[in-house]
Amino acid sequence: MAEAIIDGKPITLPEGQQLNGIQAARLAGVEIPHYCWHPGLSVVASCRMCLVECGTRDAESGEVRMLPKLVPACQTPVRDGTVLVTDSPKVRHARAYVEEALLIDHPIDCPVCDKAGECYLQDYYFKHGQPKRRADLRPFHSRKRDLGPTVRLFVDRCVMCSRCVRFCREVAGTGELMVVHRGSHEEIDVFPGHPLANKLSGNVVELCPVGALGDKDFLYKQRVWFLKSHAGICTGCSVGCNIWIDENQDHIYRLRARENPHVNQWWICDEGRYGFHHVHSEKRLLGFRHRPEQGPEQELDWEQARDLLQQWASESSRAAAVVSPHLTVEEAYLLCRFVRQVDAEAPLVLGPVPRSGQDEHFPGGFTIRAEKCPNRRGVVELLQHFGGQAGPWPEGLQRLLEYEPELVWVSGGYKTDWITPQEAEQLAQGRRLVVQDLFPSPASQAARLVLPGAAFTEKSGSYVNHNGRLQWADWAIRPPVGTRPEGAVLWQLLGRSGLYQPEAVLEEIAAEVVAFQAVTLPVPEQGVDLHLSLLAEEVTPSAEPPA
Amino acid sequence: MKPDDPAIRWVKPPELGLTGRMYLPLVLQGVTTTVRHLFSPKVTQEYPEVEPPIGNPLIYRGVHRLNRDEQGRVKCVACFLCATACPAHCIDIVAAESPWPDRDKYPESFVIDELRCIYCGMCEEACPVDAIELTSLYNLTGRSREEMFFDKEKLLSVYDQTKDREPSAMERQQQAAEDQQK
Numbered sequence: 001m002a003e004a005i006i007d008g009k010p011i012t013l014p015e016g017q018q019l020n021g022i023q024a025a026r027l028a029g030v031e032i033p034h035y036c037w038h039p040g041l042s043v044v045a046s047c048r049m050c051l052v053e054c055g056t057r058d059a060e061s062g063e064v065r066m067l068p069k070l071v072p073a074c075q076t077p078v079r080d081g082t083v084l085v086t087d088s089p090k091v092r093h094a095r096a097y098v099e100e101a102l103l104i105d106h107p108i109d110c111p112v113c114d115k116a117g118e119c120y121l122q123d124y125y126f127k128h129g130q131p132k133r134r135a136d137l138r139p140f141h142s143r144k145r146d147l148g149p150t151v152r153l154f155v156d157r158c159v160m161c162s163r164c165v166r167f168c169r170e171v172a173g174t175g176e177l178m179v180v181h182r183g184s185h186e187e188i189d190v191f192p193g194h195p196l197a198n199k200l201s202g203n204v205v206e207l208c209p210v211g212a213l214g215d216k217d218f219l220y221k222q223r224v225w226f227l228k229s230h231a232g233i234c235t236g237c238s239v240g241c242n243i244w245i246d247e248n249q250d251h252i253y254r255l256r257a258r259e260n261p262h263v264n265q266w267w268i269c270d271e272g273r274y275g276f277h278h279v280h281s282e283k284r285l286l287g288f289r290h291r292p293e294q295g296p297e298q299e300l301d302w303e304q305a306r307d308l309l310q311q312w313a314s315e316s317s318r319a320a321a322v323v324s325p326h327l328t329v330e331e332a333y334l335l336c337r338f339v340r341q342v343d344a345e346a347p348l349v350l351g352p353v354p355r356s357g358q359d360e361h362f363p364g365g366f367t368i369r370a371e372k373c374p375n376r377r378g379v380v381e382l383l384q385h386f387g388g389q390a391g392p393w394p395e396g397l398q399r400l401l402e403y404e405p406e407l408v409w410v411s412g413g414y415k416t417d418w419i420t421p422q423e424a425e426q427l428a429q430g431r432r433l434v435v436q437d438l439f440p441s442p443a444s445q446a447a448r449l450v451l452p453g454a455a456f457t458e459k460s461g462s463y464v465n466h467n468g469r470l471q472w473a474d475w476a477i478r479p480p481v482g483t484r485p486e487g488a489v490l491w492q493l494l495g496r497s498g499l500y501q502p503e504a505v506l507e508e509i510a511a512e513v514v515a516f517q518a519v520t521l522p523v524p525e526q527g528v529d530l531h532l533s534l535l536a537e538e539v540t541p542s543a544e545p546p547a
Numbered sequence: 548m549k550p551d552d553p554a555i556r557w558v559k560p561p562e563l564g565l566t567g568r569m570y571l572p573l574v575l576q577g578v579t580t581t582v583r584h585l586f587s588p589k590v591t592q593e594y595p596e597v598e599p600p601i602g603n604p605l606i607y608r609g610v611h612r613l614n615r616d617e618q619g620r621v622k623c624v625a626c627f628l629c630a631t632a633c634p635a636h637c638i639d640i641v642a643a644e645s646p647w648p649d650r651d652k653y654p655e656s657f658v659i660d661e662l663r664c665i666y667c668g669m670c671e672e673a674c675p676v677d678a679i680e681l682t683s684l685y686n687l688t689g690r691s692r693e694e695m696f697f698d699k700e701k702l703l704s705v706y707d708q709t710k711d712r713e714p715s716a717m718e719r720q721q722q723a724a725e726d727q728q729k
Contacts, residue, residue, distance in 0.1 A: 110626075111626030116626075141650070220652050223627045226627075
C-alpha cells in the first residue's frame with residue numbers, strides 16, 4: 001500500500017490514481033494555495049503559489065531526504081514515500097513573496113471588482129500575505145476591453161495564471177485566447193478578428209481566480225456575498241449539467257457549473273449558463289384562467305380551479321394526457337397516476353421533444369446535446385411502465401385523438417414554440433383541455449383551463465439525463481405569485497394530504513417502477529445510474545431517441 | 548434557577564425610620580424640591596423656535612449625504628459595502644456601468660430609507676471612497692413614508708447644502724495639506 005507523508009501526517013494513496021501534491025494534501029486535509037492549477041486543465045506550474053518542500057523517505061532505512069529547493073506541488077507526483085512539508089517558514093515566505101509580487105501591479109480596485117468576495121488573490125493575501133506592505137501600493141483604474149460577446153477582460157487585474165488560455169485550447173478546442181508580450185508586460189488577448197465566441201466561453205470567467213475576466217451578463221449586477229447558491233440541474237439539454245443557482249431574494253443572478261465527473265466535469269455551456277432569463281420573463285402565465293363553454297373568460301383562484309378540475313375528472317369517462325419531457329420524474333408520475341385514476345385506459349403520450357442541430361462534442365470531452373429537454377428518458381421509462389406511447393410527437397397526438405377523450409391534460413414547460421395552432425385546435429375540439437405551461441402558446445390559447453407552472457429553478461425533483469443518470473435538483477427560488485408548481489397541483493388532485501413531497505413520490509416510484517429500482521434516497525450528489533438496476537434485471541435499455 | 552439557589556442574593560427593602568412613618572417630613576422634602584426648581588434657571592429648550600446647539604457637526608450623525616468628486620459627479624462607486632454593513636438594511640443600490648471612461652461602476656439609483664435608518668454611521672465607516680457621510684442635519688420631517696426614501700439626487704443635494712459648513716473627509720485632508728504648504 002502506497003503511503004505518503006504530508007506535514008508529518010501519513011496518508012494512504014488511493015490505488016490506480018496519479019495524484020499531485022495539491023490533491024494528495026487535500027486527502028490529508030491540507031489546502032495548498034494555487035492559482036494556475038485546475039484539475040480539468042494541463043499543468044503549467046507558472047504561478048508559483050503552490051511551492052512546497054518535498055523529499056522522499058527511504059523505504060528500508062526510513063531516512064528522509066529533502067530536496068534543497070522548493071517545488072510546485074501541482075507538478076509533483078506523489079508516490080510511495082513522498083514527503084511534503086506545506087507550512088514551514090520557508091514555504092510561508094515563498095507564498096508571501098508571490099502574493100507581494102502579484103500585488104505590486106494589481107489595481108486593488110476591489111470595491112468595483114465583481115470578483116471581490118470570491119477572489120483567490122483576496123483570500124490568499126489575507127491568509128498567506130505579509131502583514132506589512134513594503135511597496136507603496138495605490139489603487140488605480142484597470143484597463144479593460146471586450147474579448148467577445150460574453151466576456152470582458154480587465155487587463156491589469158490579471159495574475160497570468162493562463163487558465164483561460166488553456167481552457168480555450170484544451171477543452172473548447174478553439175484556442176482564441178493567447179498571452180501577448182513578455183515579462184511584466186504580459187497580457188491576455190484574442191487574435192485580431194477572432195473574438196472569444198465559442199459555446200463554452202462563459203467558463204473562463206468562472207475559471208479566472210481573480211477579477212480579470214468579467215461576465216457581461218452578470219457584471220455589476222450583484223455583489224457575490226449577497227448570493228446564495230443552490231445545487232440544481234440545468235434543463236437546457238439532455239446532458240443534465242450540474243449547476244449552482246445563485247440567487248438573492250428570489251431573483252437569479254447567475255448560474256455556475258457544479259463539478260460532476262460523470263456528467264459535465266467542471267464545465268457548462270453558454271446556452272445553459274445564460275438560459276435562466278426566461279424564469280423572470282414578464283410573459284409568463286400567471287393566474288388560473290378558465291374559459292367556460294359559454295360566457296366570458298374567468299380568473300380563478302387555486303381552490304376554484306381545483307374544484308373545477310375535480311368536477312371535470314368525475315364527469316369525464318375518457319381522459320388522456322400529453323406528458324412533457326420538461327416535467328420532473330415525480331411530476332410525470334403523478335400526472336400519469338391522476339389521468340389513469342380518471343380513466344384506467346387513458347392514453348399517455350410523450351410531448352414534443354425539442355431538438356436543434358446536432359450533438360456538439362468538444363475536445364475536452366464536453367458535449368452539448370441536440371435534444372433540448374432534460375427528462376425525455378425519465379418520462380419514457382414512466383410511460384413504458386404505464387403502457388403509454390413513448391413514440392414521436394405527431395403520431396402520439398394522432399393516437400390520442402383516435403381515442404376521443406373528453407378530458408385532455410397537456411403539460412408544457414417549453415421555452416420556445418412547441419405546438420402548432422392546428423395541433424392545439426385538434427386537441428381542443430369540444431374537449432376539456434387543461435394546459436399546464438410556463439408561457440402562452442397556441443395550446444394555452446385553446447385551453448379551457450390554463451394552469452401556470454413553475455420553472456426549473458422553482459421546483460424540486462429529479463431528471464434522467466440522456467445517459468440514464470437520475471439527478472436530483474432542489475428548488476432555488478419561490479415561484480412567482482399566481483403560479484403553482486406542477487407537482488403541487490397534481491399532489492392535491494390525487495387527494496394526498498399536506499404539502500407536495502417529491503422525495504416521497506420518488507421513493508414510491510423506486511418501489512413501483514423497475515427502471516427506477518436503483519434509486520436510493522436521498523439521491524447521491526452525483527446522481528444514480530439507472531442502468532445498474534436494468535443490468536441486474538436484464539431488461540434492455542429503452543429505445544433510441546425519436547428522430 | 549430556583550428561588551433557593553445559593554447564587555441568588557435576596558435584598559430586603561430598608562425599614563422606614565421614625566420620619567418615614569410620620570409621613571409629613573417626607574412630603575415637605577418633596578415640596579421643597581419642587582419649589583427650588585421653580586426658581587432655578589431654566590434648562591428647557593424652546594424647540595423648534597430655538598435650535599439646540601450641537602457639538603462637533605463633523606461627527607454628528609444626522610441625515611446622510613452623497614459626496615461629489617472634483618468634477619461634480621457622484622463619488623460613490625456602487626461597491627455595496629454600505630448596504631452590506633447596514634444593520635437596518637435601509638440602503639438600496641442599483642449599480643451600472645459608469646458613463647465615464649475613468650470609472651468602472653456607478654450607482655444608477657441609490658435610495659436610503661431614512662425612516663428605517665438607525666443613524667449608526669456604519670455606512671460612513673464602511674465606505675472605501677468617503678462617498679457617503681452623515682451630516683449634522685437632524686430635523687428630518689416628511690408628510691409620507693415615500694417622501695422619506697431619499698434618492699441619489701436628494702442625497703447629492705444634501706451635500707450641496709452642507710458642503711461649506713461640513714467639508715468632507717477628503718476636502719479636510721486637502722485643506723490640511725494646503726495649510727501645511729503655507
